[in-house]
Amino acid sequence: xxxxxxxxxxxxxxxxxxxxxxxxxxxxxxxxxxxxxxxxxxxxxxxxxxxxxxxxxxxxxxxxxxxxxxxxxxxxxxxxxxxxxxxxxxxxxxxxxxxxxxxxxxxxxxxxxxxxxxxxxxxxxxxxxxxx
Numbered sequence: 001x002x003x004x005x006x007x008x009x010x011x012x013x014x015x016x017x018x019x020x021x022x023x024x025x026x027x028x029x030x031x032x033x034x035x036x037x038x039x040x041x042x043x044x045x046x047x048x049x050x051x052x053x054x055x056x057x058x059x060x061x062x063x064x065x066x067x068x069x070x071x072x073x074x075x076x077x078x079x080x081x082x083x084x085x086x087x088x089x090x091x092x093x094x095x096x097x098x099x100x101x102x103x104x105x106x107x108x109x110x111x112x113x114x115x116x117x118x119x120x121x122x123x124x125x126x127x128x129x130x131x132x
Contacts, residue, residue, distance in 0.1 A: 010066040035103035
């Protein structure tokens with residue numbers, strides 16, 4: 001009762017639409033992870049939308065003061081074929097999906113990627129992305 005009186009919705013953002021009934025809707029979010037940057041007073045949420053692409057990680061950020069806004073409220077980073085050596089390399093040759101993502105500090109997102117066509121010694125990549 002006390003929390004209900006002090007908590008209110010700050011923003012509503014449509015992330016996807018589905019044509020299926022709610023009862024048969026599969027799990028659409030993967031690896032949700034929350035981080036609160038106390039220095040900048042910003043909340044971050046990391047997730048992937050399975051229907052869209054598991055090679056993309058979405059980063060949602062909101063200021064903890066709901067009256068303030070932060071630029072780039074939501075963005076997506078696509079890891080699909082970012083490690084290809086050249087433009088001539090086929091986009092199908094090395095495609096990555098996100099296995100996990102976490103914040104371990106306020107400046108960096110750490111992502112574990114899996115190569116979709118596994119070859120010996122090339123199954124996993126650890127990527128660190130600066131939030132700047």
